[in-house]
Amino acid sequence: MCKNLVALLTIFIFFAVVIQACTKDDSTAIVPTTTSSIQPIVDNTPVSNPITNDTAALGQALFWDPILSGGKDVACATCHHPNNAYTDGLDLSLGANAIGYGQNRRFLLPNDVPVTKRNSPTLLNVVFNGMDASGKYMPRTAPMFWDxxxxxxxxxxxxxxTTFEEMRGHGYSEAVTIDTLVARLTKIAEYRHLFEAAFGSSQAITAATISTAIAAFERTLVAMNSPFDRYQKGDKTALTDQQIQGMRLFKDEGCPICHSGPMFSDYKLHVMSVPDNTQLTSSDAGAMGGYAFRTPTLRNVGLTAPYMHNGVFKTLKQVMKFYDDIGEPISQNPHVPVQQLDANIQRIALGTAEQDQLISFLHALTDSNFDKYIPTRVPSGLNPGGSIR
Structure with a gap:
């Protein structure tokens, strides 16, 4: 969070504005739906990937199916599970050669697969990555990953x-990952049917159509009706007095300079000197080795602990302490010299009551009415979500 007299209106843009923002080479699409698991949304969808029931349904099946992992034990949903607001609740995720769900997930023995070096970000509202303060965004250039x-x-x-510690494991080499997955999917009659329905041909099982389908499904994961949103739309009972005070503190302490726009993120890279996670054998130097990481959205932040790119803070109280300890400024990572810190970083020194108010406001950004559907089966016949049961 950074000190700046940014007008509060730059972050208080209604969802109605968000969904109307379009660019010249992207089309607006309304997603039809016939199932409760694929929610209709209005979305600035790329022309090259219009969301339909068929593409979203295929993407949902692929998202939950561990057939896409080397050991057939990890799915996208393993680390992005609806019960954790499409995260996994861990500081650093455990992918290949692991078993269990969330905090109970552990590596199988013997094991030579490392933990992933970063925290799994939520997929809720990932459709809006890159959105600026005016509500405009370009899906084709949307920034992904912490760096x-x-x-x-x-x-x-x-x-x-294709990543060893995430989904590939020892199943095959990186070079043959896609060919192997295409061959696996092609052997399954139900997938041939789903790809034909989505793309017009059962022969259309390729890296491009796999990624297109999963992206289409992920774009349906929207949660934009929080108490804050309802308050901004005119329901003045939606926020408590404590949350309103916290909203004022959010502005006064300069948080919107980084956590700006409808998604409460500028989607830019900043050097913050977050302490390293001690599970890692070496320091994570971030984007281009400069210890810069992308500003995360604050929407649903109350559901997506632990925090920061490496999950080093378990609670929002600890995040508050980080900004208090940052000093005038003081680096909190020995690998990051003070002169390398983002120029806008300043100490946020709040008393206990004010911290509680600010945290209460952050919880007002929660919309828990998102797609929580968990399939009971996937086309491969494997366990939905992989080895999480």
């Missing part, structure tokens, strides 16, 4: 499939 190294959901999807 923004990949742009667009379609491009992001492939990375976990």
């Amino acid at each position: 923004s190294r990949i742009q667009s959901l379609e491009n992001q999807v492939i990375s976990p499939l």
Whole structure:
């Protein structure tokens, strides 16, 4: 959070504004639905990937199916589960060669697979990544991952499939990952039917159509009706007095300079000197080795602990302490010199009552009425979500 006299209106943009914002090369699509698990949304969808029931249904099946992992034991949903607001509740995720769900997940023995080096971010509202303060965004260039190294959901999807510690494991080499997965899916009649329904041909099982389908499903995961949103739309009973005081503190302490716009994120990279997670054998240097990480959305932040790029803080109280300890400024990571810190970072020194007010406001950004559907089966016949039961 950074000190700046940014007008509060830059973050208080109604969802109605959000969904109307379009760019010239992106179309607005209303998603039809015939099932309770695929929620209709209005979305600035790329022309190249219009969301339909067929693409979203295929994407949902792939999202939950561990057939996409080397050991057939990890799915996208393993680390992005609806019971944890599409995170996993861990500081650093456990992917390949692990068993169990959330806090109970553990590696199987023997094990030589490391933990992932970063916290699993929520997929709720990922459709809006990159949105600016005016509500405009470009899905084709949307920043993904904590270091923004990949742009667009379609491009992001492939990375976990090919990464050793995430989904690939010892199943095959990185070079043959996609060919192996395409061959697996092609052998399953139900997937051939689903791909044909979505893309017009049972032969259309490729890296591009796999990523297109999963991205289409992920774009349906929207949660934009929090008490804050209802308050902004005119329901003045939606926020408590404590939350209203916290909202004022949020502005006065300069939080909107980084946590700005409808998504409460500027989606930019900042050097914050977050302490390293001691589970890692080496320091995570972030984007381009400069210890910069992307500002996360604050929507549903009350549901997505632990916090920061490496999950080093378990509670919002600990996050408050981090900003208090940052000093004038003081680096809290020995690998980050003070002169490298983001120029806007300043200490936020609040008393206990004020901290409680600010945290109460952050909880007012929660919309728990999102898609929590968990399938009982997937086309491969494997356990939905992988080895999480």
